[in-house]
Each structure stands twice: as C-alpha cells, then as structure tokens.
Amino acid sequence: MDLRQLRYFTTTVQEKNFSKAAKMLHISQPSLSNAIMKLENEVSLQLLERNTRGLELTEAGGLFYARSVDLLRRFDNMQVELKEMKDVGSGTVSIGSIESFKFWFPKIIRNFKINYPNIHIKISEILGEEKVFDSLNRYNVHFTITNQPINNDEILSTPLYKEKFMLLIHKDDELNEKESITFQDIAKKELIISTTGFQTRDDILRAFKDENAIPNILYEIERLETACSLVEEGLGVTILPESYIKSAATPNTAIRSIDSNFLERTVYLAFLKDRYLSPAVCKLVEDIHCFFRWDVRNDT
Amino acid sequence: MDLRQLRYFTTTVQEKNFSKAAKMLHISQPSLSNAIMKLENEVSLQLLERNTRGLELTEAGGLFYARSVDLLRRFDNMQVELKEMKDVGSGTVSIGSIESFKFWFPKIIRNFKINYPNIHIKISEILGEEKVFDSLNRYNVHFTITNQPINNDEILSTPLYKEKFMLLIHKDDELNEKESITFQDIAKKELIISTTGFQTRDDILRAFKDENAIPNILYEIERLETACSLVEEGLGVTILPESYIKSAATPNTAIRSIDSNFLERTVYLAFLKDRYLSPAVCKLVEDIHCFFRWDVRNDT
DNA sequence: TATATCTATAGTTTAAAGCTATAGTAAGGA
DNA sequence: TCCTTACTATAGCTTTAAACTATAGATATA
Numbered sequence: 313m314d315l316r317q318l319r320y321f322t323t324t325v326q327e328k329n330f331s332k333a334a335k336m337l338h339i340s341q342p343s344l345s346n347a348i349m350k351l352e353n354e355v356s357l358q359l360l361e362r363n364t365r366g367l368e369l370t371e372a373g374g375l376f377y378a379r380s381v382d383l384l385r386r387f388d389n390m391q392v393e394l395k396e397m398k399d400v401g402s403g404t405v406s407i408g409s410i411e412s413f414k415f416w417f418p419k420i421i422r423n424f425k426i427n428y429p430n431i432h433i434k435i436s437e438i439l440g441e442e443k444v445f446d447s448l449n450r451y452n453v454h455f456t457i458t459n460q461p462i463n464n465d466e467i468l469s470t471p472l473y474k475e476k477f478m479l480l481i482h483k484d485d486e487l488n489e490k491e492s493i494t495f496q497d498i499a500k501k502e503l504i505i506s507t508t509g510f511q512t513r514d515d516i517l518r519a520f521k522d523e524n525a526i527p528n529i530l531y532e533i534e535r536l537e538t539a540c541s542l543v544e545e546g547l548g549v550t551i552l553p554e555s556y557i558k559s560a561a562t563p564n565t566a567i568r569s570i571d572s573n574f575l576e577r578t579v580y581l582a583f584l585k586d587r588y589l590s591p592a593v594c595k596l597v598e599d600i601h602c603f604f605r606w607d608v609r610n611d612t
Numbered sequence: 613m614d615l616r617q618l619r620y621f622t623t624t625v626q627e628k629n630f631s632k633a634a635k636m637l638h639i640s641q642p643s644l645s646n647a648i649m650k651l652e653n654e655v656s657l658q659l660l661e662r663n664t665r666g667l668e669l670t671e672a673g674g675l676f677y678a679r680s681v682d683l684l685r686r687f688d689n690m691q692v693e694l695k696e697m698k699d700v701g702s703g704t705v706s707i708g709s710i711e712s713f714k715f716w717f718p719k720i721i722r723n724f725k726i727n728y729p730n731i732h733i734k735i736s737e738i739l740g741e742e743k744v745f746d747s748l749n750r751y752n753v754h755f756t757i758t759n760q761p762i763n764n765d766e767i768l769s770t771p772l773y774k775e776k777f778m779l780l781i782h783k784d785d786e787l788n789e790k791e792s793i794t795f796q797d798i799a800k801k802e803l804i805i806s807t808t809g810f811q812t813r814d815d816i817l818r819a820f821k822d823e824n825a826i827p828n829i830l831y832e833i834e835r836l837e838t839a840c841s842l843v844e845e846g847l848g849v850t851i852l853p854e855s856y857i858k859s860a861a862t863p864n865t866a867i868r869s870i871d872s873n874f875l876e877r878t879v880y881l882a883f884l885k886d887r888y889l890s891p892a893v894c895k896l897v898e899d900i901h902c903f904f905r906w907d908v909r910n911d912t
Numbered sequence: 913t914a915t916a917t918c919t920a921t922a923g924t925t926t927a928a929a930g931c932t933a934t935a936g937t938a939a940g941g942a
Numbered sequence: 943t944c945c946t947t948a949c950t951a952t953a954g955c956t957t958t959a960a961a962c963t964a965t966a967g968a969t970a971t972a
C-alpha cells in the first residue's frame with residue numbers, strides 16, 4: 313500500500329464516481345478501478361459499496377478514508393515544509409488575520425522589510441474559529457492573528473494586546489446626548505453586525521449575553537466598512553474594535569464608549585508548535601511580539 | 613515521493629550506513645543509494661551528509677526524518693486498525709498493565725470470555741510514563757492500566773480505583789512493635805524499591821518527598837516478588853500496593869499500614885480517543901469500568 | 913602500499929502501473 | 943419492453959521505474 317492508492321481512494325470517495333475521479337487524477341478509469349480493487353484485495357476488506365448511481369463507504373472504508381485524508385494532509389504539509397527550507401530567504405510569509413490587524417501591521421512590516429526585502433507577504437482574512445484551526449492545520453498560513461485563545465497539543469497561542477469595542481452612532485442619534493451608554497440602551501436600537509463566522513460577531517454577541525441584553529439585529533454585513541456606511545445613513549448603530557473605529561469616523565458619525573466590562577477582547581498570535589518556520593517567519597513573529605511588549609509597556 | 617522512499621530513508625538514518633540499511637530492507641545497496649539520491653533530487657535538498665565512516669543528517673534531513681517517522685507510524689497504525697476490522701471477533705486484545713492489575717483482572721476476564729471465547733488476550737507490563745505513551749501511540753496496546761493521569765488531545769484516561777500502599781516488614785522487625793508507623797520511621801530503615809521506570813517507584817518516592825523524608829534505598833529490584841523475598845530474609849522493608857501485598861504475606865513477614873495521606877494512588881484506564889477499537893476491546897473496557905463502579909459502590 | 917569498507921555508476925531484468933478497447937450492468941425515457 | 947445513457951469491470955498490450963549484478967571510486971586502517 314502506498315500514498316498513491318490513498319490519493320486515488322480519497323478522490324474517488326470525494327467524487328463519488330470512478331470516472332470523474334479518474335479524470336481528476338489524470339489517469340484512465342480502468343486504471344483507477346484496478347487500483348481500488350487491488351487496494352481492497354490488499355486489506356481484504358470491501359471499502360466501497362458500488363451502488364447503482366453513486367458510491368457508499370463501508371464502515372472500514374469510512375475509517376480508511378478518515379485516516380487517508382489525515383495522512384495525505386500531513387504528507388503534503390511535509391512537502392510544504394521542505395519547500396520552505398529550500399527557498400529560505402526568498403519565500404513567502406502567509407498570515408491569517410482579523411479585522412484590526414491592518415492598523416498595526418504596517419508599522420511592523422516596514423522594519424521587517426529591511427532585513428528580508430525579497431520576502432513575499434500573503435495576508436488572508438480568517439473569520440471563524442474553525443477556519444483558524446483549519447488554515448493552520450492545512451499549512452495555509454504560517455501563523456494567524458485571532459481573538460481565539462487556542463491551546464491544544466499542536467497549536468500555541470500567545471496574547472498580543474487587548475482591544476476595546478466602541479459604539480459607532482449617527483451624530484444625531486439620541487444616544488449621543490446620553491452621558492453613559494449601557495447595553496440596555498443599545499438593545500433598543502437597530503444593530504448592524506458581522507455575519508456568522510466573523511470573529512467580531514462572536515465577541516459582541518457574547519457581551520450581549522453577559523450583560524443580559526438581547527440584541528436587535530437588523531443588518532448583517534460582511535465588511536466593517538459597510539457597517540460604517542449604514543451608520544452614516546442613520547440606519548442603525550454598530551459596535552467595532554477600537555483600533556478600527558478611529559479610521560471609520562466621519563463628520564456624520566460619533567464614537568462613544570459603552571459602559572460594560574465585557575466589551576474587551578484579547579488578540580492572540582497562534583501558530584503550530586511543531587511546524588518548521590523559516591527564519592523570515594520567526595523574525596516576523598518575534599517582531600510582532602516585541603512590538604506589543606513595547607507597546608504595552610509604553611501604555612502603562 | 614512515496615512511503616517506500618520514507619521507509620528507505622528512515623532505516624538508512626537509523627543504520628547510519630547504506631549497506632546495512634539495504635540489508636535490513638531486503639534490497640541491494642545500489643538500489644538504496646539510487647532511491648535516496650532520487651529523493652534528494654526530488655526535494656532539491658541534500659538530506660544526508662556522506663562523511664567518511666558514517667552518515668550525518670542535514671537540517672532538512674533532520675526535519676524530513678522526524679516527519680517521516682511520524683508518518684510511517686501513523687501509516688502502520690492504520691494498517692493495524694484495518695486488520696482489526698477484518699479480524700473482528702477472533703482478534704487480540706492487547707493490554708498494558710501495572711503490577712496490581714493481575715489481582716482484579718481474572719475476575720473480569722471470566723465473564724468476558726463467555727461473550728468472546730475466541731479472543732486472544734495479550735498482557736504486557738508497562739513501566740514508566742513514557743512507555744505508557746509510547747505503547748499507546750505505537751498501537752502496541754489497545755489500552756493500558758496506569759497510575760498516570762494522562763489527558764491530552766489524543767489520549768483519554770479515566771479513573772478506576774484508588775489504592776493504598778502498605779509496608780511489608782519482617783515479623784521480628786522493631787517497627788512491628790510500634791502502634792503507628794510514619795515515614796520518618798521508614799527513612800531509618802533499609803528500603804527495597806523498584807528500579808527506575810517502574811510506576812510504583814515514582815509513587816513511593818513522591819510520597820517520601822511530600823512527607824519530607826529521605827528514603828534509604830538499599831536494594832533496587834525489578835520484580836515485586838523479589839522485594840518480598842528480601843523482606844522475608846530480613847534484609848530490609850518494602851512498600852507495596854495494597855492489592856499486591858495481600859498475596860505477598862508469609863509467616864515471616866508482617867503487613868503494616870503507614871501513617872500518611874500521601875501513600876495513595878489512583879489507577880486509570882488510558883486509551884487513544886481516535887483509534888478504532890474492535891467490539892471485543894470496547895466490551896472489555898466497558899466491563900472494567902462497570903466492575904469498578906460496582907466495586908466502589910459496594911465498598912461504601 | 914595493500915586491504916577493508918563503504919558509496920556511486922552502468923547496464924540489464926522484471927514487476928506493476930498505465931493505456932485502449934470493449935464487455936457488463938443498472939436506471940431512465942420513448 | 944426496448945433502447946439509450948452512464949457507469950464499472952475485464953482483457954490484453956505498453957511503458958515506466960524499481961530492482962538486480964557487476965564493477966568502479968573513495969577513504970580509512972593495517
């Protein structure tokens with residue numbers, strides 16, 4: 313048994329069809345049929361139930377599929393690592409990020425580029441908790457900036473900074489007159505919030521829960537910029553990370569703080585403990601840690 | 613790149629010698645040389661430093677070796693799982709155990725054998741904490757009875773019972789006259805204890821530490837029976853698990869309890885969360901859990 | 913210098929993974 | 943019911959690459 317067979321098997325399962333899978337794998341259909349049959353003979357177990365129209369996994373097939381996917385992922389990850397060892401100095405740094413990332417990252421990158429001028433930096437927005445896991449485990453990113461404190465056997469996350477959430481309202485909103493704004497006040501308003509999967513959404517909904525308030529969600533948006541525009545048009549209020557909101561203010565809006573202890577999140581840097589990281593990636597991680605250690609010390 | 617190449621590479625690294633590795637792998641030396649060279653070309657990295665007399669790993673080689681070993685282990689584990697799926701009902705249950713296991717296990721096995729008369733049971737003594745990990749991860753055992761409360765992402769351990777340690781002394785020993793025996797008393801005596809790596813050793817030494825006493829270790833033994841014999845000859849005292857000591861008593865020895873709260877250990881059943889376990893193994897694990905739940909309830 | 917011990921190269925054999933062509937099987941439409 | 947469609951399996955041939963043997967090259971030890 314070898315990895316080729318695992319690859320053949322997994323794509324066959326995914327395509328639920330020998331002919332299509334064969335096309336995906338750039339081999340002929342009989343070759344694939346043969347390979348799968350040989351595999352089944354080798355383990356003396358039926359792995360696929362060839363039903364009329366479509367394939368079903370047997371119990372053994374299900375186990376074999378799960379294991380194969382895991383093995384292939386690890387194998388592919390190893391090849392990424394080797395490639396990164398080869399391209400040391402001229403490679404890529406892939407970063408997963410949350411929304412407020414872009415406000416502090418440029419400050420760090422300027423200095424970093426002096427040491428590693430040829431490094432290519434790839435930033436992708438990582439939204440929900442599963443995606444954070446997934447993008448790390450699949451080696452899509454070298455590290456990720458997240459509000460999830462993940463700590464398991466494989467992933468290590470270290471806190472970078474704390475960030476408050478602020479309320480963005482139209483300047484003519486009645487709340488702007490109030491001295492102190494509570495969650496109960498916001499509950500009466502029409503709330504603009506990120507759609508499911510976005511990290512800020514979870515933070516905000518948790519705060520509502522902790523404050524025993526029920527949010528009146530009217531708009532669900534994908535980009536925080538959209539939320540700002542809607543507020544500007546007087547269509548509702550929104551809650552945004554502090555770092556973000558500074559750049560979002562326009563003459564027609566007002567930024568107010570909310571009277572709550574729950575509207576604060578910690579932002580972490582998370583990475584795989586065991587993965588090989590090129591010197592460039594290590595340096596960048598170090599720079600980020602330094603930046604915030606210095607930043608925090610400066611604040612106090 | 614395929615698993616064959618990983619296997620060739622790892623054994624070459626382990627043997628530090630192409631010719632020997634080739635023999636291990638039942639292939640000719642030129643075939644192996646060729647395979648490794650092809651591998652190095654494929655990843656465009658030198659993996660081995662061919663020094664005069666012996667091989668050295670490069671940095672990339674080291675990473676590749678570590679990953680390969682892990683991948684091969686997982687791959688072999690999968691094959692064990694498939695084999696167990698095939699042999700369901702007539703397979704083997706492999707158990708790792710600590711010393712006191714044998715006193716309660718026969719009670720459970722009698723009933724188990726009614727349901728699974730053809731199952732082969734393999735018991736191996738698992739000594740230190742690393743061995744517990746290793747034997748589980750390498751699929752050497754289906755589960756293990758241990759005094760280590762392991763809980764990580766892969767291994768789950770559930771408590772079975774608590775067990776006191778007792779003191780075994782010669783019947784003429786002066787301690788036999790004392791009403792209450794403390795660790796300070798034992799510290800003055802010549803102690804017989806298991807060698808490094810045995811689970812009881814760690815438990816006992818920890819208790820000495822907690823009681824601020826320094827053990828006077830004179831004999832280190834591998835089998836608890838040896839400890840009993842030595843005590844019978846009047847060569848020292850020993851500390852043994854309660855369940856064990858009942859069968860160890862002879863006319864020339866005396867069993868005494870020790871005045872300490874630290875001489876108790878919890879015994880756990882540990883297994884891999886993610887591994888496929890045959891119905892027989894599941895039933896046996898269930899039987900063991902039931903036995904001790906019932907046993908505990910019966911005690912109180 | 914000779915010998916032992918190892919790895920690399922050259923050329924050949926062989927196993928198996930791939931191909932094309934085609935047969936077999938079940939579902940769906942006329 | 944029969945034909946078409948959409949699949950998978952079988953048969954026989956081709957090609958790739960992994961293995962082999964024989965031998966050359968390199969380096970340390972006697």
